Amino acid sequence: MNIIDVQDITKCYGDFKALDSVSLSVPQGCVFGLLGPNGAGKTTLIRILMRISAPDKGQVLFKGHPMVADDVYDMGYLPEERGLYKKMKTGEQAMYLARLKGLDRQEAYTRLREKFEQFGMMDWWNKPVEELSKGMQQKVQFITTILHKPSFLILDEPFSGFDPINANLLKEEVLKLKEEGTTIVLSTHNMASVEEICDHIALINRSRKILEGDIFEVKNRFKKNLFSVETTDVSNTLLHQLENQQYQVCSQHTNKFYTRLEIKIPDTRTSNDLLQLFMQYAEIHAFNEIMPTMNEIFIEQVERANQQPSHEE
């Protein structure tokens, strides 16, 4: 079941088409990576999902029904450009933001105390935000985003501004939320974190969605039949045989212990054929398929899309 269905959304700012007939689905309970180059339209899409702006065309379904105003209370949003009132006391401000999300005073207070203690921030409750470090402010923002326990969460570049320790803390928190059943949309340029925590991705480029799917399915789709073989000795006979049977040796590295070959298998053959060939001539230490990284897929797909004449049906 999908928690969000974006159906054919178009949004224009004057003459500029920020989103062009974009449709995508966010399955319930997953971490969904919303990817795309700067200015592709991600923030516009997020703002439409959060009902901050309205689409010119198309609609958004939330849990199967056309989204209504009250749905925002079941949603949390950590914007990329985020800030707090600098002069306001931290605790007071967190209370305010929590109550704007529909929590009553008592509930907000209990949950905030709990979270502040968990993150070791109780000392900051009565301090104005401007006295907090940037990382502290980010923590406060994250806490207020998830405090009302939304079932749908959008995090826009959540890791920016965090040191590695806090980034890791945040990552664990995101995975914990996922285990609890929260669906999370993660918009980021940090491909390593996409590999680590996303289950689904969608790639938006120049106002259009160019790729969407389960992360393994996507990787599978773009794999190039590349295999890596580690072996002790690479004889000329072996190389000659590989060439004869249309295997393509992409690279060859030798170190003290073994030689590593990257080989592209032609469509007519399988990995087992390659393995058999090697077994005849060499001792195999390791054999595995090279899957494309999200980084490679991102760059490749965006470049491919940009080479095509843009914005034509």
Next chain:
Amino acid sequence: MKNKTLLIISREYLTRIQKKSFIIITILMPILLVAMIVLPALLIVMNEQKQYSRILVVDESEVFINNFTDNDHYEFSYRSGDIEQIKNEAFDQDYDVVLQILSNSQGVRSNIYYRKNLPSGLQSEVENQMDDIFFNQLLKDSLHIDPTRFEDMQKLAKAESTTIQIDEKGAEKEHDAEVNQIFGMMCGIIIYFIIILFASQVLRGVLEEKSNRIVEVLLSSVKPTQLLVGKIVGIAMVGLTQLVIWAALSGAILLGIQLAAPDLFRPDTMETIAETPGVNLPNTASIDVAPDNIFTMIQNYFAVSFGVIIVSFVFFFIVGYLIYSTLYAATGSVVDNESDSQQYTMPITIPLILAIVFVPSIATNPDGTLAFWLSMIPLTSPIAMMVRLPSGVHAWELLLSMGLALAFLIFCIWFAAKIYRIGIMTYGKKPSWKTIFRWLRM
């Protein structure tokens, strides 16, 4: 959804009234205000309580002997003889001043000798008394007129006038044009300051949220209009709170002073204040009206009923604030920082400044063309109409002015909502006027 707006209002209100600057200004202002009223009075009273002076008169002309009048502050004694010797002895005999009166053919001259300090006011007291004595002497000797009769005649010959306005129905009403002018100017200036002080806070508040980048977080929970309404209403309540506290505190302090020193505000003291250069109290403020019917007194002053003035003041106070605060909010939303905002506030602020510049001319000529049009144009009418009102305006003028202001307010709300909604999310390049007009159509 409604209680979200309430929540925003209460945040806007509470964070502002908890600020140190708010508390300080709220407390200091009435003290300053009261000080401005009380200090001159206090100075005069203190002057009156100057020490008792004993004056020894050495009169060579003999016209003044035994003719000075003793009072609470001055006691006159007389002696004749060698001035040098008297001067030497007098100060040891507890006299403060030796007054030597010389006479010659041209008139009277005098020297006032003193040792330590010359009591303030003594010289003018002596001169005044001498003038009177000498004048009476001349009346008697040269014109053969009895001075007491002359005084009676002077009183008899005093002319007094009352200004009476006749309204359309022919009813007559005594009122004082000058009081009307001053009261009108006060109302106009108060409204001006309220707009300047609080409407500009709306601009700063909107700008703060935008440059803080908290606005996007807020907008994921509430609608832009809720945020805008919350801010405008919250700040209006801050303004009202401040006004109420100011009024109450000033009143309490004045009452306290009145109880502690009942003499301070005697009409004659107030009159003295009015006559003191630099203190521009209306000298009609202390005219002879029994204090028990102050309300009738107020009522009698104005060409328009006092109730109408109060209602109009509240109306123009609210509408004027709302017009300017919505426009300022729109301005705050389109810029990224305060220095950029001036370019956009200019067309809004100029009418406000024009209105305040023309306040004196409106007050002196409340029925003139300038006054009429300024009180019709909604950006100036809250000030201009309040200046005109105490001097009397036609009912249709007041209603038309109110109607125009209301209509314009509705336009402003529509305009500000459109601009704010888009502007608040737009960063970077300052939008051109053309861009802004395009937003209006979006």
